[in-house]
Amino acid sequence: MQCCEGLVFTYAMALAFAGVLFCYRQVFVRNAFSYGRYRKTMAGGTELGAKVAWFIQELPAFLAPVLLCCNKMTPSPVAAKMLLGMYCGHYFQRTFIYSPLTRGQHSPLEIVIAAIIFCTMNGFFQGHYLLHCAIYSDAWLTDIRFILGLIIFLLGMAVNIHSDHILRNLRTPGEISYKIPRGGLFELVSGANFLGEIVEWFGYALASWSLPAFSFAFFTLCSIGPRAYHHHRYYLEKFEDYPRSRKALIPFVF
Template identity: 65%
Template sequence: MHCYGDLVSYLSYGMILTGLWHLVHHRTTQTSYGRHMGFPPPARMVPARLAWFLQEMPALLIPLLLMLTSYKPSSVGKYQLLGSFCVHYFQRTFVYSLLTRGKPFPLGVMVAAGFFCSLNGFLQGHYLLHCAQFDDEWSADYRYKTGLLLFYIGMAINIHSDYILRNLRKPGEEVYKIPAGGLFEYVSGANYLGEIVEWFGYAVATWSLPALSFAVFSLCFIGPRAYYHHRFYQEQFKDYPKLRKALIPFVF
């Protein structure tokens, strides 16, 4: 398959600009789902488990299809990198979505997220398989090793933090409680911190504009959400830990 270099650049810069737009547009309010849902809620809602499954699936399915239709034995390093991307979305599609106890999603939010995951799945898969030029020594490069290490550390933090959040409430409960354990001892958005570390690690490992654009988008999208979660906890709980930060331990 031909490398559509201009399309890759347009999508990458578009993702960065969209992330920055979101950061500015939502500087005072957050996207309306979960605890930040407006009242009254939208008329069309989707159960949380189904919404997460449907919106995350394209980011797994599209790269897998690209790999199956363009396999080349000489590109093992590329498949290892894209495989890591798919590991994240396998976990989000088949584990996180089926275990979550979140509130129903507005249909519009689910559709927008699914559209983004489709574009990003294509962007990351197409770039790595058809555009990236990695020599045989790339897997020995410090950027590759450091980036993948950060990716899997971030993924472990994200999964562990989701586990803590999921077990704060019993099935059927809707009350909010103070999370504790893991990096929640230091930040309110430990799950978001883990995911941000993941994607910046991935950007280092691939050393590419598409991966960097996704990392920047993730920071702009879920970074502010961590801040508003932090403020929510402070407003809800008078005994909320004073030294706990929003996203970056000891800093912010």
């Protein structure tokens, strides 16, 4: 497969622009995307259980780059393989570990379908860029951008996984009520799980030093950053004893 540079550039620009629109809608429409705690049950609406929904919507993001890698006829540079491993590693965890363990709410079918489409497209373009467009020499493995990006990625992933563990264990099986999360970065921000994922993808973007990766990191910030803000407001409104010192997303700042 030949590198489609024009298509990759167009996708990256479209993703960044979509991020701006996504952020605008979420900031000004609190329940713009009703899933999780903001879910609205509508008569006749089809919903999927949380475990099934998360599995089928995250799986394409893992499979798309893996299939591209399997179909590549020529060897890829080690750096490209490591970067692809970082990307796939996140979605392996989300698909095969997070999904079976989640105790979240049901998800509307239309949101699951939209997530499947996005994960398929993003998985394809991220994988296509790394395998067919990017040019990495072995020296990239010792470049400060790669090393620092890898460290940031791993730290963000650790925060994301640990924060999900805290949230999951707030409930007993079958329980759907919300409680105040405590421990880890939740002592500083209401959206510790979101912060971890945002940090993760900006680390990936730094390590790959590519436009598609930066546009994805920016889109992630725009899509789940406002979610953290709304969660923060939700906690403040619901719990009188919620720690007022906590911020929404950025410790000590916002």
